[in-house]
Amino acid sequence: MYKADRITQWVSHIFLLILTVSCLIPFIILISSSLTSEESLLIDGYSFIPKEFSLAAYNYLLNNFESIGRAYGITVFITVFGTTASLAITSLLAYAISRRDLPYRNLFAFIVFFTLLFNGGLVPTYLVYTEIFHMKNTIWALIVPGLLMNGFNVLLMRTFFITSIPEPVIESARIDGAGEFRTFFSIVLPLSLPILATIGLLQTINYWNDWFNGLVYITDPSLFSIQNLLNRMLQDIQFLSSSGNNFGSNASSTSASIPTTAVQMAIAVIGVLPILVAYPFFQKYLVKGIAIGAVKG
Structure with a gap:
């Protein structure tokens, strides 16, 4: 029996x-392609090791270093601020509806759950944010739509509070004279690091990868996030590439000098690399938080 268990363990490993190597293969090819010359990509295709090493794609992006640096700064700001505000709102609401003595607790939980099933649609949402709150072409247009609110995160954190925060601990804090806010900040939050890290990582990824809010609400290039800027650069490259086939020799020579495919790969590397670097540090909290928060609904 012991030998069979070891064989099963080895096979599983x-x-x-x-599976792990299979997941890494696309990223290896992505980075390799961004470091390969355009001619080699067109002739030899994609490979794990660049057949003709070239930094032309990154040099092309460095020519727009000022706008890329500004876009990175905007993205970092909205990611940090949005994630922090989202964690504060989510944890406060989740703690409130996790308390069994809250009046109309089930009604509030149903309202949160209802947002998972239905929303107002793009047109009403756009009119509310632009005509009532006047957020168009402001930094808040990149933060608020993703902030209010993610019902899944609220319910996930509520479940964690119910199943993982012992009721006697909260009762003992009340006996010692602690109010709701003191209990929440001094006892509940320190015991909730796994779920906070989990939801924080999910929100960080959402804010970092978000391009839709910028597409809808932002027309000022100085307010582009890194995803919007890279998307705009990709569209410009595709336009130049197509125009080279439609307009004269000058446009054709201009488009030929742009490493189109390699630049697309370099853009993807720049967009995804920070998340790939940060993810391993949060992985153990992500798995633990989701496992504990999903014990029961």
């Missing part, structure tokens, strides 16, 4: 190792 090998299988998971193969």
Whole structure:
């Protein structure tokens, strides 16, 4: 029996190792392609190791270093501020509806759950944010639509509070004279680091990768996030590439000098690399938080 268990364990490890390597292959090809010359990509295709090493794609992006740096700064700001505000709002609401003595607790929980099923639609949402709150072409247009609110995160954190925060601990804090806010900040939050890290990582990824809010609400290039800027650069490259086939020799020579495919890969690397670097540090909290928060609804 012991030998069979060891064989099963080895087979499982090998299988998971193969899956891990399979997940890494696209990123390796992505980085390799961004460091390959355009001619080599067109002739030889994609490979794990650049057949003709070239930094032309990154040099092209460095020519727009000022706008890329500004876009990175905007993205970092909205990610940090949005994630922090989202955690504050989500945890406060989740704690409130997790308390069994809250009046109309089930009604509030249903309202949160209802947002998972229905929303107002793009046109009413756009009119509210632009005509009532006047957020168009402001930094808040990149923060608020993703901030209010994610019902899944609220319910996930509520479940964590119900299943993982012992009721006697909260009762003992009340006996010692602690109010709701003191109990929440001094006892509940320190015990909730796994779920906070989990939701914080999910919100960080959402804010970092968000391009839709910028597409809808932002027309000022100085307020572009990194995703919007890279998307705009990609559209410009595609336009120049197509115009080279439609307009004269000058446009054709201009488009030929742009490493189109390699630049697309370099843009993807710039957009995804910070998340890839940060993810391993949050992985253990992500798995633990989701596992504990999903015990029961």
